[in-house]
Amino acid sequence: MAELTYLQAISDALRIEMRRDKRVFLIGEDVGVYGGAFKVSLGFQEEFGPWRVIDAPLAETAIVGACTGASMMGLRPVAEMQFADFVSCAWDHLVTVAAKQRWRAGTPVPIVVRLPSGGGFSGGPFHSQNPESTFAHIPGLKCVCPATPEDAKGLLISSIEDPNPVLFFEHKHLYRRIKGDVPEERYTVPIGKARTHRLGTDVSVITWGAMVYTAEEAAQQVENDGVSVEILDLRSVMPWDKAAVLDSVRKTSKVLVLHEDNRTGGFGAEIAATIAEEAFEDLDAPVKRIAAPDTPVPFSPPLEKAFIPQVDDVVAGLRDLAAY
Amino acid sequence: MAVAREAEPVGSLHEVREAGLDREDLLGVYRNMLITRGVEERGHILYRQGKIPGSFYTGRGNEAASVGVATAMAQEDVGAPLHRDMGVHITRGVEPWRIFAQYMGRADGPTRGRDGNVHMADPNLGLIAMVSHLPAMLPVAVGASLAFRIREEPRVALAWFGEGASARGDTHEGMTFAGTRKLPVVFVCDNNQWAYSTPTYLEYATEHVADRAQAYGFEGVVVDGTDVLAVYREAKRAIDKARAGGGPTLIECLTLRMEGHAVHDDAFYVPKVMFEKWAESDPLERFRTWLRTNVDMTDDEEDEIGSGVKKLLNDALQRAEGSPMPDPNDLLDGVYAAVEDLETPHHK
Numbered sequence: 001m002a003e004l005t006y007l008q009a010i011s012d013a014l015r016i017e018m019r020r021d022k023r024v025f026l027i028g029e030d031v032g033v034y035g036g037a038f039k040v041s042l043g044f045q046e047e048f049g050p051w052r053v054i055d056a057p058l059a060e061t062a063i064v065g066a067c068t069g070a071s072m073m074g075l076r077p078v079a080e081m082q083f084a085d086f087v088s089c090a091w092d093h094l095v096t097v098a099a100k101q102r103w104r105a106g107t108p109v110p111i112v113v114r115l116p117s118g119g120g121f122s123g124g125p126f127h128s129q130n131p132e133s134t135f136a137h138i139p140g141l142k143c144v145c146p147a148t149p150e151d152a153k154g155l156l157i158s159s160i161e162d163p164n165p166v167l168f169f170e171h172k173h174l175y176r177r178i179k180g181d182v183p184e185e186r187y188t189v190p191i192g193k194a195r196t197h198r199l200g201t202d203v204s205v206i207t208w209g210a211m212v213y214t215a216e217e218a219a220q221q222v223e224n225d226g227v228s229v230e231i232l233d234l235r236s237v238m239p240w241d242k243a244a245v246l247d248s249v250r251k252t253s254k255v256l257v258l259h260e261d262n263r264t265g266g267f268g269a270e271i272a273a274t275i276a277e278e279a280f281e282d283l284d285a286p287v288k289r290i291a292a293p294d295t296p297v298p299f300s301p302p303l304e305k306a307f308i309p310q311v312d313d314v315v316a317g318l319r320d321l322a323a324y
Numbered sequence: 325m326a327v328a329r330e331a332e333p334v335g336s337l338h339e340v341r342e343a344g345l346d347r348e349d350l351l352g353v354y355r356n357m358l359i360t361r362g363v364e365e366r367g368h369i370l371y372r373q374g375k376i377p378g379s380f381y382t383g384r385g386n387e388a389a390s391v392g393v394a395t396a397m398a399q400e401d402v403g404a405p406l407h408r409d410m411g412v413h414i415t416r417g418v419e420p421w422r423i424f425a426q427y428m429g430r431a432d433g434p435t436r437g438r439d440g441n442v443h444m445a446d447p448n449l450g451l452i453a454m455v456s457h458l459p460a461m462l463p464v465a466v467g468a469s470l471a472f473r474i475r476e477e478p479r480v481a482l483a484w485f486g487e488g489a490s491a492r493g494d495t496h497e498g499m500t501f502a503g504t505r506k507l508p509v510v511f512v513c514d515n516n517q518w519a520y521s522t523p524t525y526l527e528y529a530t531e532h533v534a535d536r537a538q539a540y541g542f543e544g545v546v547v548d549g550t551d552v553l554a555v556y557r558e559a560k561r562a563i564d565k566a567r568a569g570g571g572p573t574l575i576e577c578l579t580l581r582m583e584g585h586a587v588h589d590d591a592f593y594v595p596k597v598m599f600e601k602w603a604e605s606d607p608l609e610r611f612r613t614w615l616r617t618n619v620d621m622t623d624d625e626e627d628e629i630g631s632g633v634k635k636l637l638n639d640a641l642q643r644a645e646g647s648p649m650p651d652p653n654d655l656l657d658g659v660y661a662a663v664e665d666l667e668t669p670h671h672k
Binding site for chain 2: 062077109
């Protein structure tokens with residue numbers, strides 16, 4: 001075991017895969033000489049050379065489209081979007097080409113697109129978004145959202161191994177803030193299996209990414225009031241671990257779905273609807289959602305704080321549910 | 325002012341031999357062009373019979389361009405042909421009965437009824453299935469060429485697009501990336517002069533689409549797309565250059581789309597004189613005349629090729645009509661790939 005930051009764990013996974021599998025290459029803007037905007041690939045070009053750590057032109061369509069083509073020829077491309085927000089420029093290649101190619105033409109597209117996502121540091125409307133639900137809606141794509149360094153490493157290795165297009169959402173606010181013990185050897189974490197972050201009996205919080213830590217702080221606060229909170233970290237929203245969610249709901253009978261993405265059509269809506277359909281009789285309170293309001297992500301700190309769900313918001317939600 | 329090189333017609337039989345085609349090859353090219361047109365003519369009949377769901381698209385007038393380029397490809401090369409490029413599928417060896425099955429949404433079409441028209445490809449033949457969002461296949465083909473470059477394989481990727489799709493960003497991004505990295509890719513523009521109803525002067529402001537190539541750092545060439553031998557020669561030259569590490573080429577094949585955008589479109593907006601003028605250089609008739617003049621194709625040979633193609637298509641239609649409709653119970657299968665699905669010729 002070594003203590004690594006979330007960012008170091010991602011670098012570690014990528015380095016391990018590139019060392020063991022010559023088919024794996026990294027492409028993106030500034031990933032080579034500069035080591036990536038967040039330095040995930042620092043030193044990679046020296047080790048693997050300019051044809052496996054490829055500095056691409058500022059052209060997300062070409063980057064993801066080229067990954068699709070290269071994957072069809074047997075390589076295992078990993079693309080870095082400099083910020084998750086810029087994946088909109090590659091939408092067509094993920095949604096129109098990569099997602100549908102296996103189903104309609106029988107050709108798998110094993111690519112990983114790494115997406116530094118999320119807010120919390122005044123990135124503004126174009127450097128802070130969490131677009132996972134947008135892609136979770138598209139059949140054929142997988143959406144992975146790790147919260148811990150250990151999961152970030154194991155899930156990135158699983159994503160590279162996966163024969164499908166995988167969007168790997170790396171929460172930027174966790175990059176250097178979150179540290180944890182990470183096994184030094186290669187291992188995988190299965191995509192689609194939730195992780196129980198905290199065991200509890202009164203209320204379940206279903207969440208993923210950076211919101212796991214917001215939920216944890218809130219859970220600690222309400223614990224003093226005698227409210228026992230269970231936190232389920234989904235780890236991926238497509239596929240998502242429906243069985244684990246329903247198990248937790250049946251156990252606590254009260255559920256709070258929490259995410260950093262906008263509320264309307266956020267992936268929490270799908271989770272809430274599924275609980276209503278499949279566990280209605282087990283509920284002792286209406287499902288509560290806490291999410292960002294339906295606005296773009298604001299820039300100025302007080303505005304951003306009002307946008308991203310805060311510990312206090314979650315505490316209030318947990319207290320409401322506990323008292324219901 | 326034109327920047328691209330304007331290719332000359334093929335001058336002599338000697339030049340054709342130099343470019344790698346013997347008499348038998350030439351008759352084979354003619355046969356492929358006949359099959360290409362025949363498949364699409366039969367498709368029209370199927371459509372009128374109500375056997376093709378949705379719409380129906382053809383590449384009439386583009387037979388020389390598509391067959392000419394595909395003839396210049398090596399076995400190990402790959403390409404992503406579009407809806408005017410039936411000749412590429414035929415030349416690479418797809419069986420016509422599977423195309424008819426595809427048209428009719430049957431279980432034996434390459435997409436098993438999941439997609440229609442020419443949205444299909446056999447990866448075993450080195451082809452990648454197109455999507456409707458043109459020219460999305462350009463960056464994909466660039467990615468195939470990137471794989472060849474990374475592995476240092478002497479293979480080339482071919483990327484097709486139309487003059488209409490040349491307006492979209494995928495063209496610019498794909499060519500920018502391919503140019504900066506000198507990737508082994510050949511861009512083929514099927515310039516049939518009409519993007520649905522939009523004429524070329526509303527699509528681009530240069531004289532030729534190929535004029536842009538210089539700005540991306542490689543050569544552009546305009547060729548008469550009704551002249552199969554000129555197309556072949558230019559494609560061969562570009563493919564050989566890419567294979568040797570010389571980087572991309574943009575070949576613009578100038579034709580006229582001889583039918584509407586799709587079967588529902590009567591192309592009323594195309595001036596009649598334009599159709600009349602281009603009908604005089606029908607690619608099949610043009611090449612047939614050339615073969616009779618230059619390699620003494622005999623009546624017997626012509627009849628044999630013609631009747632062989634007719635029989636091939638009759639049998640293909642019969643076989644396709646016997647193909648079952650797809651089973652709706654299978655609809656959910658294969659949205660996600662399994663690891664064993666990677667056992668394709670390319671993924672290995």
